[in-house]
Amino acid sequence: MIDVINLQKKFGDTNVLNGINVTIEKGDIVVVIGPSGSGKSTFLRCLNCMEDPTGGQIIFNGVDIADMKVDINVHRRHMGMVFQHFNLYNNKTVIQNIMLAPVHLQCQDLRKAKRKNAWMKFTNIFRSATKKKELIPITTDKATIKKEAREQAESLLKRIGLLDKADVYPSTLSGGQKQRVAIVRSLAMNPDVILFDEPTSALDPEMVGEVLDLMKSLAKEGMTMIIVTHEMGFAKEVANRVLFIDEGQILESAPPAEFFGNPKNPRLKEFLSKVLV
Amino acid sequence: MGNFSQKIDKFIEIFIEQNGYVSVLEGLKNTLLIAVIGLVIGILIGTLIATVRVIPKYKLLPRILNGFCSFYVGLFRGTPIVVQLLVFYYVMLPIMGLHMTGVQVSILVFGLNSGAYISEIMRSGILSVDQGQMEGGRAVGLSFGTTMMKIVIPQAVKNILPTLGNEFIALIKETSVVSFVGAADLYVAFNYIGSNSYEFMVPYLVMAVIYIVIVLLISLGIKIMERSLRKSDRRH
Numbered sequence: 001m002i003d004v005i006n007l008q009k010k011f012g013d014t015n016v017l018n019g020i021n022v023t024i025e026k027g028d029i030v031v032v033i034g035p036s037g038s039g040k041s042t043f044l045r046c047l048n049c050m051e052d053p054t055g056g057q058i059i060f061n062g063v064d065i066a067d068m069k070v071d072i073n074v075h076r077r078h079m080g081m082v083f084q085h086f087n088l089y090n091n092k093t094v095i096q097n098i099m100l101a102p103v104h105l106q107c108q109d110l111r112k113a114k115r116k117n118a119w120m121k122f123t124n125i126f127r128s129a130t131k132k133k134e135l136i137p138i139t140t141d142k143a144t145i146k147k148e149a150r151e152q153a154e155s156l157l158k159r160i161g162l163l164d165k166a167d168v169y170p171s172t173l174s175g176g177q178k179q180r181v182a183i184v185r186s187l188a189m190n191p192d193v194i195l196f197d198e199p200t201s202a203l204d205p206e207m208v209g210e211v212l213d214l215m216k217s218l219a220k221e222g223m224t225m226i227i228v229t230h231e232m233g234f235a236k237e238v239a240n241r242v243l244f245i246d247e248g249q250i251l252e253s254a255p256p257a258e259f260f261g262n263p264k265n266p267r268l269k270e271f272l273s274k275v276l277v
Numbered sequence: 278m279g280n281f282s283q284k285i286d287k288f289i290e291i292f293i294e295q296n297g298y299v300s301v302l303e304g305l306k307n308t309l310l311i312a313v314i315g316l317v318i319g320i321l322i323g324t325l326i327a328t329v330r331v332i333p334k335y336k337l338l339p340r341i342l343n344g345f346c347s348f349y350v351g352l353f354r355g356t357p358i359v360v361q362l363l364v365f366y367y368v369m370l371p372i373m374g375l376h377m378t379g380v381q382v383s384i385l386v387f388g389l390n391s392g393a394y395i396s397e398i399m400r401s402g403i404l405s406v407d408q409g410q411m412e413g414g415r416a417v418g419l420s421f422g423t424t425m426m427k428i429v430i431p432q433a434v435k436n437i438l439p440t441l442g443n444e445f446i447a448l449i450k451e452t453s454v455v456s457f458v459g460a461a462d463l464y465v466a467f468n469y470i471g472s473n474s475y476e477f478m479v480p481y482l483v484m485a486v487i488y489i490v491i492v493l494l495i496s497l498g499i500k501i502m503e504r505s506l507r508k509s510d511r512r513h
Contacts, residue, residue: 048416050412050415050416052335073415073418073419073420074418075418076415076416076417076418077417077418080416080417081412081416081417083409083412083413083416085407085409086409086413087407087409087410087412087413087416088413089410089413089414089427089428090410090432090509090510091428091431091432091435091509092428092509100417100419100427101414101417101418101419104419104423104427105418105419169508169509169510170509171509171510182413185417186416186417189417189418
């Protein structure tokens with residue numbers, strides 16, 4: 001589903017990513033680990049062009065999204081992202097946070113379709129009867145979009161047990177609750193893949209569990225996930241592939257059993273000996 | 278002080294019996310009109326300029342727009358408002374062949390002028406909002422503009438509301454120069470009363486009181502607005 005070909009990223013003169021090649025299939029759960037400053041977060045942020053890659057290609061659903069000419073917003077809809085610091089919209093309530101993007105984008109599409117239809121109707125006047133172009137079928141309206149988005153948001157909130165918090169502002173939530181809301185916010189777009197950028201690093205230890213549990217249940221449903229994390233236990237349990245990145249390159253890529261049990265790369269060995277005490 | 282009560286009597290006579298209050302109300306209307314519409318225009322222009330100036334500048338178009346906005350801000354911050362009024366009224370209008378009243382010119386010039394100041398206020402507000410808010414919006418596929426409008430600017434406005442109130446107050450007080458282009462504001466009204474009675478002490482004192490009352494009312498309004506906007510910060 002995602003093909004990363006020779007991905008490079010420079011900040012000024014510093015090379016952060018030196019040619020990363022990796023293929024991610026549908027349903028994969030890929031965990032990326034590495035020492036700090038190794039480029040693993042940058043790699044993740046390049047995948048949805050939060051940072052524009054300076055070289056290489058990222059083929060997502062058949063389109064090279066690293067190309068600056070591509071409308072990245074269209075592709076980001078299919079690529080959820082969860083941040084270390086949650087990044088919930090502070091000026092919106094919890095349920096508005098979840099509904100905002102689906103409602104706005106669907107309404108935008110609706111407006112676009114209507115505009116196109118109006119133009120098509122006008123140009124059809126000048127076409128002969130056999131050559132008339134078909135209008136885009138419009139099956140929904142604003143009220144339905146909003147209603148459906150609300151229903152979906154409520155069912156998502158029910159799933160994480162925060163339905164009673166629907167109308168409060170994010171500042172009143174705990175870190176774990178915020179992160180779970182952030183995860184369902186990205187789920188509300190029905191993405192093909194979700195990128196997790198150290199989702200548990202800013203949480204109190206007792207709240208890490210609830211977020212990891214939600215991620216595990218997503219994994220069971222077959223969601224494709226790419227996760228940058230320091231939770232080795234989680235990687236062992238959930239991942240079907242673990243990547244080790246250092247100095248902007250993938251040094252090892254293996255299933256977790258082999259990755260942790262029989263590491264080959266000397267740097268990985270050294271890293272694991274420090275992390276797994 | 279007997280003299281003073283005489284002066285008050287004289288003022289009251291002109292103010293009420295000779296319809297002085299009509300011109301005062303007219304002046305108050307114009308003052309508020311210029312300040313309020315000027316502020317609205319200023320906020321619109323200021324927000325637009327601030328947004329343009331925070332767009333990442335990889336591409337050519339944002340760079341050109343940014344250059345234009347810097348020029349605009351430099352121009353309007355670099356000349357006194359009186360000069361702007363005079364130039365607009367006596368230079369630009371004849372050149373363009375337009376006819377506008379003094380009040381219309383004042384509204385426009387004050388709008389353009391405060392736009393330059395508000396753009397910098399707004400920019401600092403936008404920069405005060407955590408970068409993550411923008412990323413959070415972009416990550417779900419919203420465009421830069423939409424994220425700005427729906428997420429960043431509402432939070433920025435909340436942060437800059439006290440400064441924006443300052444700007445509004447300054448604007449109200451600055452309107453006292455619009456008589457340069459023949460707009461009848463509060464100053465003109467009281468000046469008229471004063472010159473009719475050959476007595477300026479009381480009219481100007483009343484004028485000062487009216488300005489203070491307007492400003493205090495505005496500060497109160499801003500306080501109330503701030504409290505309602507802070508809703509999302511409150512923990513309950």
